[in-house]
Amino acid sequence: xxxxxxxxxxxxxxxxxxxxxxxxxxxxxxxxxATKREGFGDxxxxxxxxxxxxxxxESFVLxxxxxxxxxxxxGKNFGSGSSREHAAWAIYDYGxxxxxxxxxxxxFRNNCLNIGVLPVQVSPEFSEQIFNAIYDDPNTEIxxxxxxxxxxxxxxxxxxxxxxxxxKKENMLNGFDDIDYLQNMKGEIExxxxxxxx
Amino acid sequence: xxxTLFDKVWDSHVVRKIEGGPDVFxxxxxxxxxxxxxxxxxxxxxxxxxxLYPERTxxxxxxxxxxxxxxxxxxxxxxxxxxxxxxxxxxxxxxSHWGLxxxxxxxxxxxxxENGITFPGATIVxxxxxxxxxxxxxxxxFGIGTSEVEMVLSTQCIMQPKPKKMRIxxxxxxxxxxxxxxxxxxIISQLTTSGATGYFVEYAGDVFENMTMEGRMTxxxxxxxxxxxxxxxxxxxxxxxYLKDKPLSLKGEAWDTAVAHWKTLRTDDDATFDKELTFSAxxxxxxxxxxxxxxxxxxxxxxxxNAEAVEGGVATYKKSLDYMGYHENDSMIGKKVDYVFLxxxxxxxxxxxxxxxxxxxxxxxAEHITAWLVPGSxxxxxQIKEEGILDVLTEAGFALRQxxxxxxxxMNDDKVPAGKYAVSTSNRNFEGRQGPxxxxxxxxxxxxAAAAVTGVVTDPRTLL
Ligand code: SF4
Numbered sequence: 001x002x003x004x005x006x007x008x009x010x011x012x013x014x015x016x017x018x019x020x021x022x023x024x025x026x027x028x029x030x031x032x033x034a035t036k037r038e039g040f041g042d043x044x045x046x047x048x049x050x051x052x053x054x055x056x057x058e059s060f061v062l063x064x065x066x067x068x069x070x071x072x073x074x075g076k077n078f079g080s081g082s083s084r085e086h087a088a089w090a091i092y093d094y095g096x097x098x099x100x101x102x103x104x105x106x107x108f109r110n111n112c113l114n115i116g117v118l119p120v121q122v123s124p125e126f127s128e129q130i131f132n133a134i135y136d137d138p139n140t141e142i143x144x145x146x147x148x149x150x151x152x153x154x155x156x157x158x159x160x161x162x163x164x165x166x167x168k169k170e171n172m173l174n175g176f177d178d179i180d181y182l183q184n185m186k187g188e189i190e191x192x193x194x195x196x197x198x
Numbered sequence: 199x200x201x202t203l204f205d206k207v208w209d210s211h212v213v214r215k216i217e218g219g220p221d222v223f224x225x226x227x228x229x230x231x232x233x234x235x236x237x238x239x240x241x242x243x244x245x246x247x248x249x250l251y252p253e254r255t256x257x258x259x260x261x262x263x264x265x266x267x268x269x270x271x272x273x274x275x276x277x278x279x280x281x282x283x284x285x286x287x288x289x290x291x292x293x294s295h296w297g298l299x300x301x302x303x304x305x306x307x308x309x310x311x312e313n314g315i316t317f318p319g320a321t322i323v324x325x326x327x328x329x330x331x332x333x334x335x336x337x338x339x340f341g342i343g344t345s346e347v348e349m350v351l352s353t354q355c356i357m358q359p360k361p362k363k364m365r366i367x368x369x370x371x372x373x374x375x376x377x378x379x380x381x382x383x384x385i386i387s388q389l390t391t392s393g394a395t396g397y398f399v400e401y402a403g404d405v406f407e408n409m410t411m412e413g414r415m416t417x418x419x420x421x422x423x424x425x426x427x428x429x430x431x432x433x434x435x436x437x438x439x440y441l442k443d444k445p446l447s448l449k450g451e452a453w454d455t456a457v458a459h460w461k462t463l464r465t466d467d468d469a470t471f472d473k474e475l476t477f478s479a480x481x482x483x484x485x486x487x488x489x490x491x492x493x494x495x496x497x498x499x500x501x502x503x504n505a506e507a508v509e510g511g512v513a514t515y516k517k518s519l520d521y522m523g524y525h526e527n528d529s530m531i532g533k534k535v536d537y538v539f540l541x542x543x544x545x546x547x548x549x550x551x552x553x554x555x556x557x558x559x560x561x562x563x564a565e566h567i568t569a570w571l572v573p574g575s576x577x578x579x580x581q582i583k584e585e586g587i588l589d590v591l592t593e594a595g596f597a598l599r600q601x602x603x604x605x606x607x608x609m610n611d612d613k614v615p616a617g618k619y620a621v622s623t624s625n626r627n628f629e630g631r632q633g634p635x636x637x638x639x640x641x642x643x644x645x646x647a648a649a650a651v652t653g654v655v656t657d658p659r660t661l662l
Contacts, residue, residue: 019511020491020510022491025630029608030608033233033280033609034236034237034276035240035279035280036236036237036240047629052616076511080392080491081327081628082626083325083342085234085325105395106396106427107341107342114345115345165218165219165359167216167218167219167220167357177345178356178357179247183352186250189222189354192224193354196224197459198448198456
């Protein structure tokens with residue numbers, strides 16, 4: 001599934017300063033019954049976002065009109081739990097292109113990279129600064145520059161660099177995915193498989 | 199150069215190393231189920247790709263299946279649609295399919311090992327994070343996302359950076375009523391849910407050496423709950439005995455050759471790990487969780503810790519206790535229980551039912567308790583009947599359901615109602631995991647049985 005190229009993203013951000021946000025919260029299991037990859041954004045954070053009667057919970061940040069943007073800033077250990085890629089789809093489908101956290105769960109990070117959501121891991125101090133900047137001014141812009149691997153708070157100029165392996169970086173800059181790469185080395189894979197015992 | 203068990207298996211499956219990038223990693227065995235595979239097959243179709251090695255992929259329906267009346271058509275149209283998609287996709291691509299009603303049907307991580315699909319030194323993936331279960335056999339096994347399912351189907355490979363290595367040693371003698379589940383919950387409570395993120399774990403020490411395969415599977419299953427990619431245990435005689443003569447295990451000379459190779463799958467004496475931790479078996483008591491992640495567990499006789507005493511944010515901790523309706527310093531013993539769930543790929547095997555039966559034998563289910571006893575597979579179900587365990591359960595007022603994931607993730611109708619408390623032998627106690635608003639206490643089959651007959655959280659050691 002190819003996705004949009006990612007280069008420089010300048011956007012306001014939505015703050016969600018909770019720790020251990022797990023994928024069951026991002027997209028509850030009862031919404032995993034689809035056989036197509038459509039409409040998951042509607043159920044992003046479903047149980048935090050809506051009451052039982054489907055009216056929005058005013059207190060939840062996605063229902064607060066003063067916060068919006070393509071960047072979601074989460075707390076530590078974001079995306080823990082189930083391997084469901086649907087969590088990353090829901091985030092993408094809702095309109096986020098980047099998730100910022102001081103720590104990501106492994107599978108979630110991988111899933112994001114595979115579908116075109118950039119996970120940006122920052123230091124706990126910088127994460128704190130971003131939250132403060134957003135709370136001071138919800139219109140503050142965050143600049144995520146993938147080529148240079150930097151994240152900047154536009155208003156203050158505070159900047160930090162982030163890690164991403166060069167292979168994944170190339171993929172995201174070009175909107176390629178792993179299947180494109182693997183398809184091009186099928187012969188090598190078949191030779192390898194022929195040499196296996198089992 | 200000295201290597202760990204993990205190195206040996208990993209390195210022998212790298213097809214290509216990418217400079218500054220992940221390894222192209224070959225997958226020996228691939229399990230698929232109805233929930234995370236349909237979109238992957240759709241991806242194949244859109245790209246006009248075929249399944250490269252259909253004989254290396256195995257399909258079973260489990261996540262979203264009913265656990266009663268499996269002979270009737272599935273009521274929920276969305277669920278029925280997913281099951282149909284799995285069947286059609288498997289047929290179209292020549293993949294063996296153990297659908298609902300098939301003799302070999304059951305939870306993917308239960309049927310894989312019991313049919314001999316899992317083997318030492320294998321690389322195994324599935325679109326389910328508890329794929330780590332298969333590490334009990336000395337395999338590298340982990341959960342993947344749907345994009346990766348598509349990669350494995352089309353090329354039998356995924357792209358993975360090699361994780362760091364951690365060894366967790368537990369030595370000594372486990373006390374009465376302390377099960378493999380307690381060992382795992384104890385380790386997670388010590389490491390927190392992110393303590394092993396980025397690592398692949400090897401479990402070592404006499405506690406694991408003395409464990410049955412069922413116990414080892416329970417431990418490896420829960421590796422993911424401390425953030426690890428997976429966990430593994432070196433194969434030994436216990437492993438070989440378990441696998442010998444399983445339906446899909448190698449036979450005759452091929453078996454002997456394989457065993458000779460598997461015996462080399464051990465960590466070399468002077469191999470090193472990025473991190474090594476050691477715990478003592480005597481520090482572990484029957485465990486129970488009191489919060490909304492599996493790291494929030496304590497010995498059953500202990501009190502809920504103060505917010506200040508735990509690592510991490512106070513706000514998150516308090517939100518979690520609020521959700522559970524608990525307070526700091528509460529004792530867990532005597533807490534009210536409404537539901538009991540025995541099952542899942544963590545504790546849905548024959549040993550778990552034996553343990554449960556050992557407590558409820560000669561007693562009666564507490565009246566207000568709703569109990570769901572869900573075997574991990576038809577094979578487990580058959581064994582329960584053959585060993586006379588069903589009679590013990592029936593006499594104590596329990597009924598057996600049909601195999602599936604059931605209340606582990608509550609995608610089917612087995613949902614715990616909002617506000618109710620469930621003692622569950624499954625693996626996750628996240629908010630709403632067992633149904634919107636449900637409150638989960640993770641524990642061993644012994645603790646679950648003790649709650650089922652007393653109606654409250656009870657130390658199983660008092661009933662043994
Ligand atoms: S029992 Fe639970 S954890 Fe295991 S495979 Fe099923 S849903 Fe996943």
